[in-house]
Amino acid sequence: MPQTRYFFRGERAEAERAYASLERAYEDEGAPLAIIELDEARAIFEVSAYLDVEEGGDRTPELAVAAGIAPERVGREDLPDKDWMADVLAALKPVRAGRFLVHGAHDRHRVAPNDLSIEIEAGQAFGTGHHGTTAGCLTMIERLWLRRQPQNALDLGTGSAVLAIGLAKLARIPVLATDIDPIAVRVASANVRSNGMSQMVSTSVSDGFRSRAIRERAPFDLIVANILAGPLISLARDFRRHLEPGGDVILSGILTHQRAAVLAAFRAQGMVHRRTLTREEWVTLHLSR
Structure with a gap:
């Protein structure tokens, strides 16, 4: 029909x-x-x-x-x-971000022995890794890991849990993945299981930093948040409160013209800017306390 x-x-x-x-x-x-x-x-x-x-x-x-x-x-x-899902799957080629390869089940054969595979199916929404901000965060996570080894991480606004899964596979550390949307959390939980990361990644519904799961796990030495510039600015103080001294944050969902405003909000909380990564019109920021 x-x-x-x-x-x-x-x-x-x-x-x-x-x-x-x-x-x-x-x-x-x-x-x-x-x-x-x-x-x-x-x-x-x-x-x-x-x-x-x-x-x-x-x-x-x-x-x-x-x-x-x-x-x-x-x-x-x-x-x-027509078969729209077939078209979607054909268009969603694997995404390379350093050692990470984000792909669907139909592209498992493309995973090389040293790749960190993150398998996310098309249609599971909330981020398949094909957006520049997701790839930017994965690249920044790997660069940070080469110099620092966080032990307790939070993926705030996790969506499909791409970043939490990637971080857990790379660092082999516990990661808490939260989102304000219960549907996103259900999708994230399913993705965590299908990627074999249930022992390392836990998921929870949370409105910003307001949840029992975050209170029990804080302070974190790494917080990753790929959301939007407005919420990042309004939550800057909460990032600092839930971050260990010397800890790091990786932020994205930020358009290039929003970079200065986000940096100003976090610098006002005593954060130090370490690096900016730009992909098309989006930027990913690394700051530390």
């Missing part, structure tokens, strides 16, 4: 509310949903729902009611009938 993408745009609060409503409305149908940020400065997001539609049919009114928006705000894009 042909599939149609229905979409609309709005400010963050409205988009997130509508996305949650659509999740409930189409849970039984299993319709794929997506939410992406189109304009960071104005906080404009686009929400999409991929629905099966009978020939000649239109589910715009139904979706508008489910999302709680006016029907005229809903756009429609008819998609060709």
Whole structure:
């Protein structure tokens, strides 16, 4: 049956509310949903729902009611009938970041004997390693490890747990991986198990640093956070409070024009900038206390 993408745009609060409503409305149908940020400065997001539609049919009114928006705000894009997952898998080539190789199960044969393999399936969302910020963090983790050997690490905003898995495989140390989104934590936990890292990586839901798991494990000598510049700036003080003296932080999710603001926030907390790694329009920062 042909599939149609229905979409609309709005400010963050409205988009997130509508996305949650659509999740409930189409849970039984299993319709794929997506939410992406189109304009960071104005906080404009686009929400999409991929629905099966009978020939000649239109589910715009139904979706508008489910999302709680006016029907005229809903756009429609008819998609060709094809195997989208096959296309996704073909496009997602393995990503090399130093010794790390982020790949799907379909590319296991590409893993060399000395590679640190991180297997993440397409469709498991929250970061497959193909974003420049993830590769930047993995590269920075390996560079840091060559000079310093952390013993207790936190991956804040872990998403799919790519960074936590990579760090545990490289350093063979315990890593706590947290995220504000319970769905992300479930995905992260599954990825940790499938990569054989359950003995080293533990996962937990946490709103920033506010969780029992973080309180029990702090202070950390390495905190990695690949989130967004705004949350990083607002959490700068909490990073310092949960970091051992002499400890390190690796930060990403930062656009090049946001670098100065993030550095200023962390320098105000007594952090020292060690290195910046740039990939396209994104930067990864290494600072220490």
